[in-house]
Amino acid sequence: MKFLLIALFATAASAMIAPLHTVKEKIDGSYIVVFNDDAKTLASVSTIKNSPFFSSLGGRVDRVYGSALNGFAATLAPKALELVRRFNFVKYVEEDQIMRIDAVASWGLDRVDQQDLPLDNSFTPRNDGEGVNVYVIDTGINPNHVDFGGRAYTEASMDFVSINRGGVDCNGHGSHCAGTVGGTTYGVANQANLFGVRVLSCLGSGSNTGVIGGMDWVADNHVKPAVASMSLGGGPSQSSDDAVTRMHNAGVTVVVAAGNDNEDASNHSPARAPLAITVASSASDDTRSSFSNFGSLIDIFAPGSSITSCWYDSDTAEKTISGTSMATPHVAGGAAILLAQDSSRTPDDVVNTMTSEATSGALTDAQSVNLLLYVG
The missing domain is CATH 3.40.50.200 (Peptidase S8/S53 domain)
Known part of the structure:
Protein backbone atom coordinates (compact mmCIF):
# COMPACT_ATOMS: atom_id res chain seq x y z
CA MET A 1 0.00 0.00 0.00
CA LYS A 2 2.87 2.39 0.84
CA PHE A 3 4.35 2.10 -2.66
CA LEU A 4 0.91 2.47 -4.24
CA LEU A 5 0.39 5.73 -2.37
CA ILE A 6 3.78 7.04 -3.41
CA ALA A 7 3.03 6.23 -7.04
CA LEU A 8 -0.40 7.77 -6.84
CA PHE A 9 0.76 11.05 -5.36
CA ALA A 10 3.74 11.21 -7.70
CA THR A 11 1.31 10.91 -10.58
CA ALA A 12 -0.76 13.71 -9.09
CA ALA A 13 2.24 15.97 -8.81
CA SER A 14 3.07 15.66 -12.49
CA ALA A 15 -0.42 15.54 -14.01
CA MET A 16 -2.23 18.38 -15.71
CA ILE A 17 -4.77 20.03 -13.47
CA ALA A 18 -8.46 19.15 -13.86
CA PRO A 19 -10.97 21.99 -14.40
CA LEU A 20 -12.68 23.57 -11.40
CA HIS A 21 -16.32 24.48 -12.07
CA THR A 22 -17.46 27.41 -9.94
CA VAL A 23 -21.05 28.16 -8.85
CA LYS A 24 -23.03 31.17 -7.64
CA GLU A 25 -23.98 30.05 -4.12
CA LYS A 26 -21.09 27.83 -3.13
CA ILE A 27 -20.77 25.93 0.12
CA ASP A 28 -17.29 26.79 1.36
CA GLY A 29 -14.87 23.89 1.37
CA SER A 30 -17.33 21.40 -0.13
CA TYR A 31 -16.71 19.88 -3.58
CA ILE A 32 -17.91 17.25 -6.03
CA VAL A 33 -15.06 15.29 -7.63
CA VAL A 34 -15.96 13.55 -10.90
CA PHE A 35 -13.73 10.83 -12.34
CA ASN A 36 -13.16 9.87 -15.94
CA ASP A 37 -15.67 7.27 -17.11
CA ASP A 38 -13.06 4.51 -17.19
CA ALA A 39 -11.70 5.18 -13.69
CA LYS A 40 -12.20 2.56 -10.99
CA THR A 41 -14.26 4.50 -8.48
CA LEU A 42 -13.96 2.43 -5.32
CA ALA A 43 -10.26 1.70 -5.70
CA SER A 44 -9.39 5.33 -6.40
CA VAL A 45 -11.56 6.71 -3.61
CA SER A 46 -10.31 4.13 -1.13
CA THR A 47 -6.70 5.01 -1.82
CA ILE A 48 -7.33 8.72 -1.39
CA LYS A 49 -9.66 8.32 1.60
CA ASN A 50 -7.27 6.15 3.58
CA SER A 51 -4.22 8.30 2.97
CA PRO A 52 -2.79 10.22 5.95
CA PHE A 53 -1.16 12.56 3.42
CA PHE A 54 -4.55 13.50 1.94
CA SER A 55 -5.96 14.06 5.42
CA SER A 56 -2.98 16.16 6.49
CA LEU A 57 -3.69 18.55 3.61
CA GLY A 58 -7.25 19.07 4.86
CA GLY A 59 -9.08 16.51 2.72
CA ARG A 60 -12.02 14.33 3.71
CA VAL A 61 -14.22 12.09 1.54
CA ASP A 62 -17.85 12.61 2.60
CA ARG A 63 -19.86 10.51 0.14
CA VAL A 64 -19.02 8.14 -2.73
CA TYR A 65 -21.04 8.11 -5.95
CA GLY A 66 -21.08 5.09 -8.24
CA SER A 67 -24.22 5.29 -10.37
CA ALA A 68 -25.46 8.82 -11.06
CA LEU A 69 -21.83 9.97 -11.08
CA ASN A 70 -18.43 8.31 -11.02
CA GLY A 71 -16.70 10.10 -8.16
CA PHE A 72 -17.22 11.45 -4.65
CA ALA A 73 -18.20 14.41 -2.51
CA ALA A 74 -15.47 15.84 -0.30
CA THR A 75 -14.47 18.55 2.10
CA LEU A 76 -11.23 19.99 0.73
CA ALA A 77 -8.88 22.65 2.05
CA PRO A 78 -7.04 24.56 -0.73
CA LYS A 79 -3.99 22.24 -0.81
CA ALA A 80 -6.14 19.12 -0.83
CA LEU A 81 -8.23 20.61 -3.62
CA GLU A 82 -5.13 21.26 -5.70
CA LEU A 83 -3.89 17.71 -5.10
CA VAL A 84 -7.20 16.13 -6.14
CA ARG A 85 -7.32 18.22 -9.31
CA ARG A 86 -3.92 16.81 -10.34
CA PHE A 87 -4.93 13.15 -10.30
CA ASN A 88 -5.03 11.92 -13.89
CA PHE A 89 -8.28 10.03 -13.31
CA VAL A 90 -10.17 13.19 -12.25
CA LYS A 91 -12.33 14.64 -15.03
CA TYR A 92 -13.37 17.81 -13.18
CA VAL A 93 -14.08 19.22 -9.73
CA GLU A 94 -17.15 21.32 -9.00
CA GLU A 95 -17.90 23.56 -6.04
CA ASP A 96 -20.85 22.35 -4.00
CA GLN A 97 -23.82 24.73 -3.94
CA ILE A 98 -27.09 25.39 -2.16
CA MET A 99 -30.15 23.76 -3.73
CA ARG A 100 -33.72 24.84 -2.94
CA ILE A 101 -37.30 23.84 -3.55
Whole structure:
Protein backbone atom coordinates (compact mmCIF):
# COMPACT_ATOMS: atom_id res chain seq x y z
CA MET A 1 0.00 0.00 0.00
CA LYS A 2 2.87 2.39 0.84
CA PHE A 3 4.35 2.10 -2.66
CA LEU A 4 0.91 2.47 -4.24
CA LEU A 5 0.39 5.73 -2.37
CA ILE A 6 3.78 7.04 -3.41
CA ALA A 7 3.03 6.23 -7.04
CA LEU A 8 -0.40 7.77 -6.84
CA PHE A 9 0.76 11.05 -5.36
CA ALA A 10 3.74 11.21 -7.70
CA THR A 11 1.31 10.91 -10.58
CA ALA A 12 -0.76 13.71 -9.09
CA ALA A 13 2.24 15.97 -8.81
CA SER A 14 3.07 15.66 -12.49
CA ALA A 15 -0.42 15.54 -14.01
CA MET A 16 -2.23 18.38 -15.71
CA ILE A 17 -4.77 20.03 -13.47
CA ALA A 18 -8.46 19.15 -13.86
CA PRO A 19 -10.97 21.99 -14.40
CA LEU A 20 -12.68 23.57 -11.40
CA HIS A 21 -16.32 24.48 -12.07
CA THR A 22 -17.46 27.41 -9.94
CA VAL A 23 -21.05 28.16 -8.85
CA LYS A 24 -23.03 31.17 -7.64
CA GLU A 25 -23.98 30.05 -4.12
CA LYS A 26 -21.09 27.83 -3.13
CA ILE A 27 -20.77 25.93 0.12
CA ASP A 28 -17.29 26.79 1.36
CA GLY A 29 -14.87 23.89 1.37
CA SER A 30 -17.33 21.40 -0.13
CA TYR A 31 -16.71 19.88 -3.58
CA ILE A 32 -17.91 17.25 -6.03
CA VAL A 33 -15.06 15.29 -7.63
CA VAL A 34 -15.96 13.55 -10.90
CA PHE A 35 -13.73 10.83 -12.34
CA ASN A 36 -13.16 9.87 -15.94
CA ASP A 37 -15.67 7.27 -17.11
CA ASP A 38 -13.06 4.51 -17.19
CA ALA A 39 -11.70 5.18 -13.69
CA LYS A 40 -12.20 2.56 -10.99
CA THR A 41 -14.26 4.50 -8.48
CA LEU A 42 -13.96 2.43 -5.32
CA ALA A 43 -10.26 1.70 -5.70
CA SER A 44 -9.39 5.33 -6.40
CA VAL A 45 -11.56 6.71 -3.61
CA SER A 46 -10.31 4.13 -1.13
CA THR A 47 -6.70 5.01 -1.82
CA ILE A 48 -7.33 8.72 -1.39
CA LYS A 49 -9.66 8.32 1.60
CA ASN A 50 -7.27 6.15 3.58
CA SER A 51 -4.22 8.30 2.97
CA PRO A 52 -2.79 10.22 5.95
CA PHE A 53 -1.16 12.56 3.42
CA PHE A 54 -4.55 13.50 1.94
CA SER A 55 -5.96 14.06 5.42
CA SER A 56 -2.98 16.16 6.49
CA LEU A 57 -3.69 18.55 3.61
CA GLY A 58 -7.25 19.07 4.86
CA GLY A 59 -9.08 16.51 2.72
CA ARG A 60 -12.02 14.33 3.71
CA VAL A 61 -14.22 12.09 1.54
CA ASP A 62 -17.85 12.61 2.60
CA ARG A 63 -19.86 10.51 0.14
CA VAL A 64 -19.02 8.14 -2.73
CA TYR A 65 -21.04 8.11 -5.95
CA GLY A 66 -21.08 5.09 -8.24
CA SER A 67 -24.22 5.29 -10.37
CA ALA A 68 -25.46 8.82 -11.06
CA LEU A 69 -21.83 9.97 -11.08
CA ASN A 70 -18.43 8.31 -11.02
CA GLY A 71 -16.70 10.10 -8.16
CA PHE A 72 -17.22 11.45 -4.65
CA ALA A 73 -18.20 14.41 -2.51
CA ALA A 74 -15.47 15.84 -0.30
CA THR A 75 -14.47 18.55 2.10
CA LEU A 76 -11.23 19.99 0.73
CA ALA A 77 -8.88 22.65 2.05
CA PRO A 78 -7.04 24.56 -0.73
CA LYS A 79 -3.99 22.24 -0.81
CA ALA A 80 -6.14 19.12 -0.83
CA LEU A 81 -8.23 20.61 -3.62
CA GLU A 82 -5.13 21.26 -5.70
CA LEU A 83 -3.89 17.71 -5.10
CA VAL A 84 -7.20 16.13 -6.14
CA ARG A 85 -7.32 18.22 -9.31
CA ARG A 86 -3.92 16.81 -10.34
CA PHE A 87 -4.93 13.15 -10.30
CA ASN A 88 -5.03 11.92 -13.89
CA PHE A 89 -8.28 10.03 -13.31
CA VAL A 90 -10.17 13.19 -12.25
CA LYS A 91 -12.33 14.64 -15.03
CA TYR A 92 -13.37 17.81 -13.18
CA VAL A 93 -14.08 19.22 -9.73
CA GLU A 94 -17.15 21.32 -9.00
CA GLU A 95 -17.90 23.56 -6.04
CA ASP A 96 -20.85 22.35 -4.00
CA GLN A 97 -23.82 24.73 -3.94
CA ILE A 98 -27.09 25.39 -2.16
CA MET A 99 -30.15 23.76 -3.73
CA ARG A 100 -33.72 24.84 -2.94
CA ILE A 101 -37.30 23.84 -3.55
CA ASP A 102 -38.89 25.54 -6.56
CA ALA A 103 -42.16 26.63 -5.00
CA VAL A 104 -43.71 29.98 -4.63
CA ALA A 105 -59.02 17.76 -5.87
CA SER A 106 -57.01 20.79 -7.81
CA TRP A 107 -57.96 22.63 -10.98
CA GLY A 108 -54.73 21.24 -12.39
CA LEU A 109 -56.09 17.69 -12.66
CA ASP A 110 -59.21 18.97 -14.37
CA ARG A 111 -57.08 20.85 -16.89
CA VAL A 112 -54.75 18.06 -17.99
CA ASP A 113 -57.44 15.55 -18.99
CA GLN A 114 -59.04 17.92 -21.52
CA GLN A 115 -57.59 19.95 -24.35
CA ASP A 116 -59.82 23.04 -24.32
CA LEU A 117 -61.28 25.38 -21.72
CA PRO A 118 -63.69 25.75 -19.94
CA LEU A 119 -63.02 23.11 -17.31
CA ASP A 120 -65.61 20.34 -17.05
CA ASN A 121 -65.20 19.64 -13.31
CA SER A 122 -64.05 16.06 -13.80
CA PHE A 123 -60.78 14.13 -14.06
CA THR A 124 -60.69 11.02 -16.23
CA PRO A 125 -57.15 9.97 -17.21
CA ARG A 126 -56.54 6.95 -19.42
CA ASN A 127 -55.25 4.91 -16.44
CA ASP A 128 -54.19 5.38 -12.81
CA GLY A 129 -50.45 4.64 -12.99
CA GLU A 130 -50.67 1.39 -11.05
CA GLY A 131 -47.42 -0.55 -10.94
CA VAL A 132 -45.17 2.43 -11.72
CA ASN A 133 -42.57 3.58 -9.16
CA VAL A 134 -42.12 7.33 -8.78
CA TYR A 135 -39.10 8.59 -6.82
CA VAL A 136 -39.81 12.06 -5.42
CA ILE A 137 -36.40 13.65 -4.83
CA ASP A 138 -37.34 16.45 -2.45
CA THR A 139 -37.95 17.12 1.28
CA GLY A 140 -39.28 13.61 1.93
CA ILE A 141 -42.86 12.37 2.23
CA ASN A 142 -45.35 11.98 5.07
CA PRO A 143 -45.92 8.26 4.43
CA ASN A 144 -48.92 8.12 6.76
CA HIS A 145 -51.00 10.71 4.90
CA VAL A 146 -54.38 9.16 4.12
CA ASP A 147 -54.24 10.34 0.51
CA PHE A 148 -51.29 8.05 -0.21
CA GLY A 149 -53.31 4.96 0.66
CA GLY A 150 -50.31 3.01 1.93
CA ARG A 151 -48.39 3.51 -1.33
CA ALA A 152 -45.78 5.96 0.03
CA TYR A 153 -42.44 4.66 1.27
CA THR A 154 -39.60 6.22 3.26
CA GLU A 155 -36.50 4.79 4.92
CA ALA A 156 -33.14 5.91 6.29
CA SER A 157 -31.24 4.74 3.21
CA MET A 158 -33.23 7.25 1.12
CA ASP A 159 -32.32 10.24 3.33
CA PHE A 160 -29.35 12.39 2.26
CA VAL A 161 -29.70 15.30 4.70
CA SER A 162 -27.20 15.73 7.54
CA ILE A 163 -29.90 15.08 10.16
CA ASN A 164 -31.42 11.81 8.94
CA ARG A 165 -35.19 11.60 9.48
CA GLY A 166 -35.65 8.34 7.64
CA GLY A 167 -37.03 10.15 4.60
CA VAL A 168 -39.98 11.61 6.53
CA ASP A 169 -41.03 15.12 5.47
CA CYS A 170 -40.69 18.03 7.91
CA ASN A 171 -41.24 20.81 5.37
CA GLY A 172 -44.33 19.93 3.33
CA HIS A 173 -42.99 20.51 -0.15
CA GLY A 174 -42.16 16.87 -0.85
CA SER A 175 -45.52 15.62 0.44
CA HIS A 176 -47.29 18.21 -1.72
CA CYS A 177 -45.39 17.11 -4.82
CA ALA A 178 -45.95 13.43 -4.05
CA GLY A 179 -49.66 14.11 -3.63
CA THR A 180 -49.82 15.69 -7.08
CA VAL A 181 -47.98 12.74 -8.59
CA GLY A 182 -49.98 9.98 -6.97
CA GLY A 183 -52.35 10.99 -4.18
CA THR A 184 -55.75 9.29 -4.26
CA THR A 185 -57.53 12.66 -4.31
CA TYR A 186 -54.89 15.04 -5.65
CA GLY A 187 -52.80 12.80 -7.90
CA VAL A 188 -52.50 12.53 -11.66
CA ALA A 189 -51.51 8.84 -11.36
CA ASN A 190 -53.42 8.02 -8.22
CA GLN A 191 -52.30 4.41 -7.86
CA ALA A 192 -48.57 4.85 -8.52
CA ASN A 193 -46.05 3.86 -5.85
CA LEU A 194 -44.30 6.82 -4.22
CA PHE A 195 -40.80 6.86 -2.73
CA GLY A 196 -39.59 9.81 -0.66
CA VAL A 197 -35.91 10.41 -1.44
CA ARG A 198 -35.07 13.16 1.05
CA VAL A 199 -32.34 15.56 -0.11
CA LEU A 200 -33.64 18.88 1.26
CA SER A 201 -33.96 19.87 4.93
CA CYS A 202 -36.89 21.03 7.03
CA LEU A 203 -36.09 24.53 5.73
CA GLY A 204 -36.43 23.40 2.11
CA SER A 205 -32.76 23.73 1.21
CA GLY A 206 -29.76 21.46 0.96
CA SER A 207 -26.47 20.84 -0.81
CA ASN A 208 -25.84 19.74 -4.36
CA THR A 209 -23.77 16.87 -2.95
CA GLY A 210 -26.83 15.65 -1.07
CA VAL A 211 -29.11 16.03 -4.09
CA ILE A 212 -26.67 14.03 -6.21
CA GLY A 213 -26.55 11.47 -3.40
CA GLY A 214 -30.29 11.00 -3.84
CA MET A 215 -29.94 10.81 -7.61
CA ASP A 216 -27.17 8.24 -7.20
CA TRP A 217 -29.42 6.14 -4.94
CA VAL A 218 -32.25 6.22 -7.49
CA ALA A 219 -29.94 5.34 -10.37
CA ASP A 220 -28.63 2.36 -8.40
CA ASN A 221 -31.79 1.14 -6.62
CA HIS A 222 -34.81 2.00 -8.79
CA VAL A 223 -37.25 -0.64 -9.88
CA LYS A 224 -38.68 -0.24 -13.37
CA PRO A 225 -40.90 1.20 -14.64
CA ALA A 226 -39.43 4.23 -12.89
CA VAL A 227 -39.88 8.00 -12.85
CA ALA A 228 -37.88 10.58 -10.87
CA SER A 229 -39.61 13.84 -9.96
CA MET A 230 -37.28 16.71 -9.02
CA SER A 231 -39.03 19.93 -7.98
CA LEU A 232 -35.82 21.68 -6.97
CA GLY A 233 -32.93 23.55 -8.46
CA GLY A 234 -29.90 25.77 -8.15
CA GLY A 235 -27.39 27.48 -10.37
CA PRO A 236 -25.74 25.80 -13.36
CA SER A 237 -24.05 22.54 -12.33
CA GLN A 238 -22.26 20.15 -14.67
CA SER A 239 -22.28 17.40 -12.05
CA SER A 240 -26.05 17.68 -11.60
CA ASP A 241 -26.58 17.61 -15.36
CA ASP A 242 -24.29 14.58 -15.69
CA ALA A 243 -26.20 12.78 -12.93
CA VAL A 244 -29.46 13.33 -14.84
CA THR A 245 -27.84 11.78 -17.91
CA ARG A 246 -26.78 8.71 -15.95
CA MET A 247 -30.25 8.29 -14.44
CA HIS A 248 -31.80 8.58 -17.89
CA ASN A 249 -29.35 6.05 -19.33
CA ALA A 250 -30.21 3.68 -16.46
CA GLY A 251 -33.84 3.74 -17.60
CA VAL A 252 -35.32 6.35 -15.24
CA THR A 253 -37.57 9.02 -16.76
CA VAL A 254 -36.33 12.23 -15.09
CA VAL A 255 -38.76 15.15 -14.71
CA VAL A 256 -37.44 18.48 -13.38
CA ALA A 257 -38.73 21.96 -12.56
CA ALA A 258 -37.84 24.87 -14.85
CA GLY A 259 -37.50 27.26 -11.89
CA ASN A 260 -39.37 30.31 -10.61
CA ASP A 261 -37.28 33.34 -11.60
CA ASN A 262 -39.17 34.45 -14.74
CA GLU A 263 -35.98 33.97 -16.75
CA ASP A 264 -34.39 31.54 -19.15
CA ALA A 265 -34.22 28.03 -17.69
CA SER A 266 -30.70 27.62 -19.09
CA ASN A 267 -29.42 29.45 -16.00
CA HIS A 268 -30.47 26.60 -13.71
CA SER A 269 -29.66 22.95 -12.98
CA PRO A 270 -31.06 20.39 -13.26
CA ALA A 271 -33.51 22.37 -15.43
CA ARG A 272 -30.91 22.74 -18.19
CA ALA A 273 -29.97 19.03 -18.24
CA PRO A 274 -30.38 17.86 -21.85
CA LEU A 275 -32.02 14.53 -21.02
CA ALA A 276 -34.45 15.78 -18.38
CA ILE A 277 -38.09 16.59 -19.10
CA THR A 278 -38.05 20.26 -18.09
CA VAL A 279 -41.42 21.59 -16.94
CA ALA A 280 -42.72 25.17 -16.96
CA SER A 281 -45.84 26.33 -15.13
CA SER A 282 -49.23 27.46 -16.42
CA ALA A 283 -52.10 29.24 -14.68
CA SER A 284 -55.80 28.38 -14.77
CA ASP A 285 -56.42 30.81 -17.65
CA ASP A 286 -53.80 29.06 -19.83
CA THR A 287 -51.20 31.79 -19.47
CA ARG A 288 -47.61 31.11 -18.47
CA SER A 289 -47.43 31.59 -14.71
CA SER A 290 -45.83 34.96 -13.97
CA PHE A 291 -42.98 33.34 -12.01
CA SER A 292 -42.22 30.50 -14.41
CA ASN A 293 -38.91 30.22 -16.20
CA PHE A 294 -39.06 29.79 -19.96
CA GLY A 295 -36.91 29.33 -23.06
CA SER A 296 -35.77 26.76 -25.57
CA LEU A 297 -35.00 24.12 -22.92
CA ILE A 298 -38.64 23.81 -21.83
CA ASP A 299 -40.20 20.51 -22.93
CA ILE A 300 -43.75 20.98 -21.69
CA PHE A 301 -46.05 23.07 -19.47
CA ALA A 302 -48.35 21.85 -16.70
CA PRO A 303 -50.55 23.53 -14.07
CA GLY A 304 -48.48 25.15 -11.33
CA SER A 305 -50.42 28.15 -9.99
CA SER A 306 -52.54 27.69 -6.85
CA ILE A 307 -52.34 23.90 -6.68
CA THR A 308 -53.89 22.08 -3.72
CA SER A 309 -52.29 18.87 -2.49
CA CYS A 310 -51.11 16.97 0.60
CA TRP A 311 -49.13 18.59 3.41
CA TYR A 312 -46.85 17.17 6.06
CA ASP A 313 -48.13 18.21 9.50
CA SER A 314 -51.05 15.79 9.86
CA ASP A 315 -52.31 12.70 8.10
CA THR A 316 -55.12 14.70 6.47
CA ALA A 317 -53.37 18.05 5.94
CA GLU A 318 -53.61 19.92 2.65
CA LYS A 319 -52.23 23.20 1.34
CA THR A 320 -52.49 25.36 -1.78
CA ILE A 321 -49.19 26.68 -3.15
CA SER A 322 -47.67 27.70 -6.49
CA GLY A 323 -44.48 27.06 -8.44
CA THR A 324 -42.89 25.08 -11.21
CA SER A 325 -42.48 22.62 -8.33
CA MET A 326 -46.21 22.03 -8.59
CA ALA A 327 -46.15 21.70 -12.38
CA THR A 328 -43.38 19.10 -12.31
CA PRO A 329 -45.29 16.35 -10.42
CA HIS A 330 -48.22 16.73 -12.83
CA VAL A 331 -45.79 15.71 -15.58
CA ALA A 332 -44.21 12.98 -13.44
CA GLY A 333 -47.72 11.60 -12.95
CA GLY A 334 -48.28 11.86 -16.69
CA ALA A 335 -45.09 9.87 -17.27
CA ALA A 336 -46.36 7.22 -14.84
CA ILE A 337 -49.58 6.95 -16.84
CA LEU A 338 -47.63 6.40 -20.06
CA LEU A 339 -45.48 3.73 -18.39
CA ALA A 340 -48.52 2.00 -16.90
CA GLN A 341 -49.94 1.89 -20.43
CA ASP A 342 -46.71 0.36 -21.79
CA SER A 343 -43.99 -0.52 -19.28
CA SER A 344 -41.46 -1.21 -22.05
CA ARG A 345 -41.25 2.49 -22.94
CA THR A 346 -37.81 4.03 -22.54
CA PRO A 347 -37.32 7.56 -21.13
CA ASP A 348 -36.98 8.81 -24.71
CA ASP A 349 -40.23 7.06 -25.65
CA VAL A 350 -41.97 8.73 -22.71
CA VAL A 351 -40.96 12.28 -23.61
CA ASN A 352 -41.65 11.74 -27.31
CA THR A 353 -45.12 10.32 -26.65
CA MET A 354 -45.93 12.94 -24.04
CA THR A 355 -44.99 15.88 -26.24
CA SER A 356 -46.68 14.44 -29.33
CA GLU A 357 -49.94 13.98 -27.39
CA ALA A 358 -49.78 17.33 -25.54
CA THR A 359 -52.28 20.11 -26.19
CA SER A 360 -50.61 22.43 -28.70
CA GLY A 361 -51.03 26.20 -29.01
CA ALA A 362 -53.29 26.72 -26.00
CA LEU A 363 -50.92 28.87 -23.94
CA THR A 364 -50.48 32.64 -23.90
CA ASP A 365 -47.01 34.20 -23.41
CA ALA A 366 -45.33 30.79 -23.38
CA GLN A 367 -41.95 32.16 -24.57
CA SER A 368 -41.17 28.46 -25.01
CA VAL A 369 -42.58 25.43 -26.75
CA ASN A 370 -46.39 25.83 -26.61
CA LEU A 371 -47.32 22.40 -25.28
CA LEU A 372 -49.57 21.66 -22.30
CA LEU A 373 -49.64 18.25 -20.60
CA TYR A 374 -52.55 16.02 -21.67
CA VAL A 375 -53.35 12.66 -20.04
CA GLY A 376 -56.93 12.09 -21.25
